[in-house]
Structure formats: structure tokens, C-alpha cells
Amino acid sequence: MNYIEFDKNREFDVIALGRAAVDFNPADYYKTLVESEQFIKYLGGSPANIVVGLSRLGKKCGFLGCVSDDRFGDFVIDFFNKEHVDTTHMARAKHGEKIGLTFTEILSETESSILMYRDAVADLQLDVADITEAYIAKAKALLISGTALAASPSREAALKALCLAKKTGTPVIFDIDYRPYTWKSLDEVAVYYATVGSEASLILGSREEYDLMERLIQPNMNDEESASLWHGRCAKIIIIKHGKEGSDAYAADGKKFTVKPFPIKKLKSFGGGDGYASAFLYGLLEGFDIGECLELGSASASLLVAAHGCSAYMPTVAQIREYIAQCKRDYGEMVVRG
DSSP, X not given: OOSSOOOTTSSEEEEEESOOEEEEEESSOSSOTTTOOOEEEEEEOHHHHHHHHHHHTTOOEEEEOEEOSSHHHHHHHHHHHHTTEEOTTOEEOSSOOBOOEEEEEEOSSSOEEEEEEOTTBGGGGOOXXXXXXXXXXXXXXXXXXXXXXXXXXXXXXXHHHHHHHHHTTOOEEEEOOOOOSSOOOHHHHHHHHHHHHTTOSEEEEEHHHHHHHHTTTSSSOOHHHHHHHHHTTTXXXXXXXXXXXXXXXXXXXXXXXXXXXXXOOOSOSSSHHHHHHHHHHHHHHHTOOHHHHHHHHHHHXXXXXXXXXXXXGOOOHHHHHHHHHHHXXXXXXXXXXX
């Protein structure tokens, strides 16, 4: 069953709005940042990683974001272009704002940390003038990252895109993507998350992120109550992730699907969520059932936590399919259909 209708005549499969950044991951990992001396540079930022992942899976994507007017901004746009992600509607910061930098600390397979530099950051300078109805109308779906809602003018740009998506009949995908940096209060988080969540056809987030979005509506709900709440507004599919416990998908017709994490030897404990989102969305755009979409997402997530970076290591369809087949041979079915 196709829970979300995508206009097949539109030019782009997904246009994503939000954060594009630069990640520095240690080449000499399993050391603290104090001890690490060599780093490898990657494109970063959840929505940026997701559209690169989708492009690797054969989907045509565009990006709405603002980057610094310097060499790091050049690096991001050049990387997107090499990955066939449309950058014609990306903006440059006008007042010297710098791109967000992320230094990661990989201490073990299960213990990692992230140090972000986000003062006067370029991605939050995306302006309402950078958002056009004509571009939104070219997308089968618009993905909005929750980080874009953290401050003005990016907040208003995201809300304008949301309005234009509804006007043009473009399904909205809301990746909650909570980062504590820049937000002033949890009430502020709840207000803007609930605003976008109420208009989204698909919401992806962890249990903790749903709690943040729901804290002014009805706090301390369980997964089934959360699904019922957002289905009662606009959502057709609710994805709630539980880390190493797997994730659940709740469809608007009452069906529930659960997927276990695909076993793999991890290198790091971050980055899986972006691979998950890109592969799940790929399956959805292909018209696969939710169980298969979850399978693709979970497998892609495992492949990403086993890789040194995120964007540069997004897998192809063949790589994901091969890994799924291997895991099924070794461990059996990974998806439970309720």
C-alpha cells in the first residue's frame, strides 16, 4: 500500500532543507581529541548526508541551504555537484558567517562524542528570499531538518518552505534531528517542532525527540500514543527509533512494523541515522512496502556505523541488498510485521 502519494512527473525526488557542514573524523581513532593528530574531512550535516545517500541510490535530489562564502563553502557545493545533488538554490552567507565544523571523537565501537562549532553559523542564515515556490513544486517530497528551526532567519525560511509545500501538494518529511546547540529553551523546541510535525506526512525521530516535540501537547506518551497523535494531524507514517533496540514504523491504517538492527562490527556509534533515512526514503519512493523500507534503512544504518565517515561512504542499492541477503542467511528475518 502506498501511504504517501508522490507526483511522478516532478523533476526531483527529494529536496532537503537544512544544515550542510564540514566533519573532521580522526584518522587515528580510538583516542581522545587531545591525543588525535590527524583528521579526514567530510561533508556533514544530517540533511546533506541524506540527499547524498539518496543520490547514491539513484534518486535525483536538490538542496536548500546556506554555506559560508569561503573555501569550506566551496568544498560543500563541489561535493554536492560531484554527487549529482542540485545546488542551484543554495545561498552563501553575506556577513562573514562560517560553516559549522564538527570534530568527532571515536573512542570505541560504542563510545563516540561530537564537538560542534556553531556560533554565527552559516546554515542558520538561510533566508525566506532563498525559498521559491517554483523550486518546491519541482520536488516529489520536501525534507525539513529540525535543526533549521533553531534560529532566525533559517526558522522562517523553513516555515515558508512548509507553507509552499502544502500549497503545491508536496509531501513533507520531517527529520526531527535535535541538536541542543543554538536552541534557547525546550519550550521553543516544542513549539517549532510541533508546528512542522503537524504538517508532515512522514516523521522520523528517536523516542527522546518525540518527547521534545510533544512536551507542550501531552508529555510522557508511549510510542502508540505518539503515533495516534500525529496520525490524527497529517502524518501517514511515523518512525520511532530506539537505537540498539531497533525501530518501529506506525502506518496510518494501524499497522506496525518493527526492524532489528543488522549485526555488524562497528567502527563508531554515529552516522547511522542518515543512512537509515536515505535508504528508507528510497524504498518509499520506489513504492516498496514499509517492512522492506525499514529493512533497507536498518541495513544502510549498520553499513554507515562500520564506516569511517558518513557522506563519502553512503552505500549503493547493490551494496545494501547484498548485505541484507548475507544477514538473512546468517540471522534470519529482521523485520516483524504487526
